[in-house]
Amino acid sequence: MAENNFRTLQSANKGKTYFLLASMGLLTWLVAYAALTYFGAGTASTIVPLAVGFALIGVWGSYYGSDKLVLTMTGAKLIQREDAPELFNVIEEVVIASGLPMPKVAIVEDTAPNAFATGRNPEHALIAFTTRMLEVMDRDELQGVIAHELSHVANRDTLVSAVAATTAGAIAILSDFLTRMMFFGGGRDRNRGGNGNPLALVFSLVILILAPLAALLLKSAISRKREALADATAVSFTRNPAGLRKALEVLAADTTVVRQKSNAVAHIWIESPLDSTSVSKLFSTHPPIQERIATLRAMESLGPSAGN
Amino acid sequence: MEYIVIGAIVLLVVFAIAQYNRLIRLNITVDEAFAQIEVQLKRRADLIPNLVETVKGYAQHERSTFDAVVAARAKSTSASTVADVAAADGALTSALRGLLAVAEAYPDLKASSNFLSLQEELSTTENKVSFSRQFYNDNVRSLNTAVKTIPTSFFVGLAKVGAREFYEVENPEDRNVPNVKF
Numbered sequence: 001m002a003e004n005n006f007r008t009l010q011s012a013n014k015g016k017t018y019f020l021l022a023s024m025g026l027l028t029w030l031v032a033y034a035a036l037t038y039f040g041a042g043t044a045s046t047i048v049p050l051a052v053g054f055a056l057i058g059v060w061g062s063y064y065g066s067d068k069l070v071l072t073m074t075g076a077k078l079i080q081r082e083d084a085p086e087l088f089n090v091i092e093e094v095v096i097a098s099g100l101p102m103p104k105v106a107i108v109e110d111t112a113p114n115a116f117a118t119g120r121n122p123e124h125a126l127i128a129f130t131t132r133m134l135e136v137m138d139r140d141e142l143q144g145v146i147a148h149e150l151s152h153v154a155n156r157d158t159l160v161s162a163v164a165a166t167t168a169g170a171i172a173i174l175s176d177f178l179t180r181m182m183f184f185g186g187g188r189d190r191n192r193g194g195n196g197n198p199l200a201l202v203f204s205l206v207i208l209i210l211a212p213l214a215a216l217l218l219k220s221a222i223s224r225k226r227e228a229l230a231d232a233t234a235v236s237f238t239r240n241p242a243g244l245r246k247a248l249e250v251l252a253a254d255t256t257v258v259r260q261k262s263n264a265v266a267h268i269w270i271e272s273p274l275d276s277t278s279v280s281k282l283f284s285t286h287p288p289i290q291e292r293i294a295t296l297r298a299m300e301s302l303g304p305s306a307g308n
Numbered sequence: 309m310e311y312i313v314i315g316a317i318v319l320l321v322v323f324a325i326a327q328y329n330r331l332i333r334l335n336i337t338v339d340e341a342f343a344q345i346e347v348q349l350k351r352r353a354d355l356i357p358n359l360v361e362t363v364k365g366y367a368q369h370e371r372s373t374f375d376a377v378v379a380a381r382a383k384s385t386s387a388s389t390v391a392d393v394a395a396a397d398g399a400l401t402s403a404l405r406g407l408l409a410v411a412e413a414y415p416d417l418k419a420s421s422n423f424l425s426l427q428e429e430l431s432t433t434e435n436k437v438s439f440s441r442q443f444y445n446d447n448v449r450s451l452n453t454a455v456k457t458i459p460t461s462f463f464v465g466l467a468k469v470g471a472r473e474f475y476e477v478e479n480p481e482d483r484n485v486p487n488v489k490f
Contacts, residue, residue, distance in 0.1 A: 089432035096344060097439035099337075099447075139431075239442065 006235040006299060013229035017160065020222045024167040027218065031171050031211045034204035035178055037197075047177050055169035063162035067104065067119040067126040070268065074116075076106035076128040083107075087134060087142070091127070094146045097237040098154055103127050112256040113137070116268040117149035118158055125153040136250055144234060144244030148270055151233035157226045161267060164222045168215040175208045223267045223285040231292055235299055245296035252289045327460050331467040334451040338472050341444035342390065345475065348436045349384060349397060355433060356381050356404075359426050363407060366417035370410045377403045390473045397437070398477040404430070441475050448472045 032048050039047075062069050070076070081088045088105065095102050103117070103125035110130035119125035127149040137145060152158070182205075235241045251271040267285040360374050380403040384396035408427075411417050418424075452471045454460040464470065 086428060086432075089428070090435075093432060093435040093439055096348070096436050097443060099341075099443055143435075237439075 006232045006241075009232035009295070009299075010229060010236065013225050013232060016225045017222060017229070020218055020225065021160075021163060024164060024215065024218050024222075027211060027214055028167055028171060030207050031174050034207040034211075035174065037200045038178065038204040038208070039181065043181070048174065051174040051177060052166075052170045054173050055166045059162050059166040059169055063158060064120055066158050067124050070116070070118045070126070070128075071106060074108055074128065076108045078104055078106050078126075084134070087129070090139060090142050091146050094143060094150050094237055097147070098150050100125070100150055100154055103150070103153060105129075107131060107134075113251060113254055113271075115145050115149055115270045117152040118268055119153065120158055121156070122153050125150075127153070132256075136254070137247060140240065140243035141247035141250060143238055144240065144242075144247045145270060147234035147237040148230050148244055150237065151230040152226070155226065155229055155233060157230065160226055161219075161223060164219045168212075168219045171215040172212045175211050178208050220285055224287045227286050228292070228295070231296060235296070241296040241299040245293055245300065248289055248293050248296070252293065323459075324463065327463045328467050331451075331454060331460055331463055331469045334447070334454055335467075335469045335472075338444065338447045338451050341440065341447045342475075344440040345397075345437065345444055346393070348433060348440050349393070352400070352430070352433045352437060353381050353385055355426065355429055359407070359430065362420070362422050362426060363411055363414075363417060366414045366420070367410060373403075373406050373410050377407050379403075390475055394475050394477050401434070401437075401477070404434075441477070444475050448474050 035043070035048055071078070084105075084107075091105060092102065100122050103119070103122075104127075106126060106128035108114075108128055108130045111132050113130060113133040113136045115127065115129045115133055117125065117127045127146065129145075133145070134142070231244060234244050238244070248271075271289065272284060272286040356377060360377060363370070364374060377400070380396065380400040384393070384400045387393045387396040408430075411423065451469070455464050455469065455471045
């Protein structure tokens, strides 16, 4: 299989995402179980659906309108072909390579080079670039960046991160609810629940306290895997790992970061806009850029026609 | 008992329909991908008269280069089968390469705005041609795999779908697609 490195990488990264999403499911189930043992069926049966409902409304609203919402959050402006014919040429090339429909294109006025993709499905996809990105990238590098962004569209990463965010959100709301209730009148519920096993109670308590942290870690891990997957898919579109590799090197060498450092939209950029020193590696939404460069370099050494 | 039998038959029919539809879908995608190659080749062919005129304005003596490009273009517009289109495409690609190499020797030409915009058009079209070839070949690979592997292979006769031809350009350097073996 070594001769088709990007295909192997793609399926490996997909497999890991499924595993992580399954872990998320397991974690939600554990939290629900903890709520059940700690507070009894009466309380748990109202607050578990409530928490999931809140998270669903919050996340899915933004998922459905992601293309429009992100425009306002990042200050990106939609552009037409006449505004940037060369950019559109390169995008059209990658669109042909990927077989996806043509996405909407937007520009963000910013002095840091960066790009992102969003939209609930390929028909509503939007890709955006900062003005600086278009200045610093040559044609091959830009092609690599566009391929990476369109890979997010092809891999439905807006959906994947919406699922991850919903579960993490539900768990956070739930454990917040429950820890509050523990201090204010939790005793009454406990009597009603009538679960006397102290071991189960301690176990539930630990789950409720640690679950939000675990959910956050899982969410970040999913985001990192999707970034790695998008790099591999990008190579399957362009068959030119060098383009994306050089682009990432340019981004790595650049020390400016996108002005608005909102955590809420950090995961959608090609290069993490958050300062890597302030965020530990485990919570990072992106794999270390040097690691991504090394992976692409390894693909380059296989050559463009390694399959022959 | 009869419910089990009816259930099994229904499941079998649903399964057969799914396999049949998969083959038909793959075959249509290959058709679409080939149409995309032709669209991009047509785009390139449309750029050529303008390009030749522009280069001629600066380099009248390069008759043979112009003739080669014009001849290759004429051949490419009349080709229809995959192999013919691919061969004509390869010939035109190398003729164009010759023309651009000629342009290198004329600084005035290279600096002219008309030539610069043509060059951008030409390079994006070349990329689009090669990506549409790659997309076509990827889809042929999926179709051919389905045609030869179980269970889809059982429905090949029913769907009247067969293995399709890869788009192979004469000049091996022009082949951007790794020829994947299974």
